[in-house]
Amino acid sequence: MHHRGTTFEITLDFLDHALMVRTADGRTKSFELGTGLAVADFDARIHALLGELGVDVNIKEEPFGVPMTTPFAQDVERASWDRGAIARFARVLDWSDSVFEEFSGWFNGKTSPVHLFWHSFDLAVTRFSGRPGAPIDADPVTREAYTHEVISFGFWPGDDRVGDAAYYSYTAPEPEGLRDQPLAAGEWVEWASGSLAILPYEAVRTARAPRTTLLAFCQSAYEAGARLAGWDTTSFESTWCPTPGQLQQLRASAAADFGRTKEPS
Numbered sequence: 001m002h003h004r005g006t007t008f009e010i011t012l013d014f015l016d017h018a019l020m021v022r023t024a025d026g027r028t029k030s031f032e033l034g035t036g037l038a039v040a041d042f043d044a045r046i047h048a049l050l051g052e053l054g055v056d057v058n059i060k061e062e063p064f065g066v067p068m069t070t071p072f073a074q075d076v077e078r079a080s081w082d083r084g085a086i087a088r089f090a091r092v093l094d095w096s097d098s099v100f101e102e103f104s105g106w107f108n109g110k111t112s113p114v115h116l117f118w119h120s121f122d123l124a125v126t127r128f129s130g131r132p133g134a135p136i137d138a139d140p141v142t143r144e145a146y147t148h149e150v151i152s153f154g155f156w157p158g159d160d161r162v163g164d165a166a167y168y169s170y171t172a173p174e175p176e177g178l179r180d181q182p183l184a185a186g187e188w189v190e191w192a193s194g195s196l197a198i199l200p201y202e203a204v205r206t207a208r209a210p211r212t213t214l215l216a217f218c219q220s221a222y223e224a225g226a227r228l229a230g231w232d233t234t235s236f237e238s239t240w241c242p243t244p245g246q247l248q249q250l251r252a253s254a255a256a257d258f259g260r261t262k263e264p265s
Contacts, residue, residue: 003055010046014090017083021049029053035082039075065119089157092165092201093123096155099214100125103153106219109236117154122168124154127222129231134173146172151225153218155201162189165201167214170194171225181224184216184254197221208257216254219247 001008007024012033019042020030029049033042043061050056061072070077093116100114100123110128117124129149136146153169156162170191171178179188179195185207186199199217207213226233242250254260 038079122156169221175228184220
């Protein structure tokens, strides 16, 4: 980020359990993260660090996309930091990132970086067809995100609606009949007014070949959405990886593990 002539970054360190602010000229400030540090205290400390470095930017001090609504500066109720759970979460993100990066290399069109969404904490990567999407009635951020056709994939820690952590994929705008398409692994579920392909993290973790399982899930969800939406998939194929033989082997391996032999229609 840039502010008043200074370039800086804010890092949440899941290894040393700390928040660090580092400027481009080498200055650093940090504080420890742990149970007992309330959201309000976290908010005050980060502003203090930014102030000491001369980059105290304005922050909208309100939760977004989550059930709680207490402004950060007033939230003294939430003060948990489970080091064990956070370390496991970091390992899952690291492994999932490596698979999503490989999967991104299979696509020759416009694709987003693998990135962590700032409010829902899901790790995501998105492919674009290059064609405009249908206008949607939503908030300005969401409208901008879906101005063009997308097929997205990600890892999500889960919530009360889906329960445990899972991998997901969706196509927007959603073509008719998407939920009837076969997946190499996982299932389609109804989500809001559309469909979401869901593969539980536990199914990947305990699979004979976790990487193959996740790649097969992503590839089959992409093929289903792109085929029904009429994407020019041939022009989006990588010229070297994966080969048709590798894709066939990927599908066969996943089909054998999950007992699925139905071919896409």
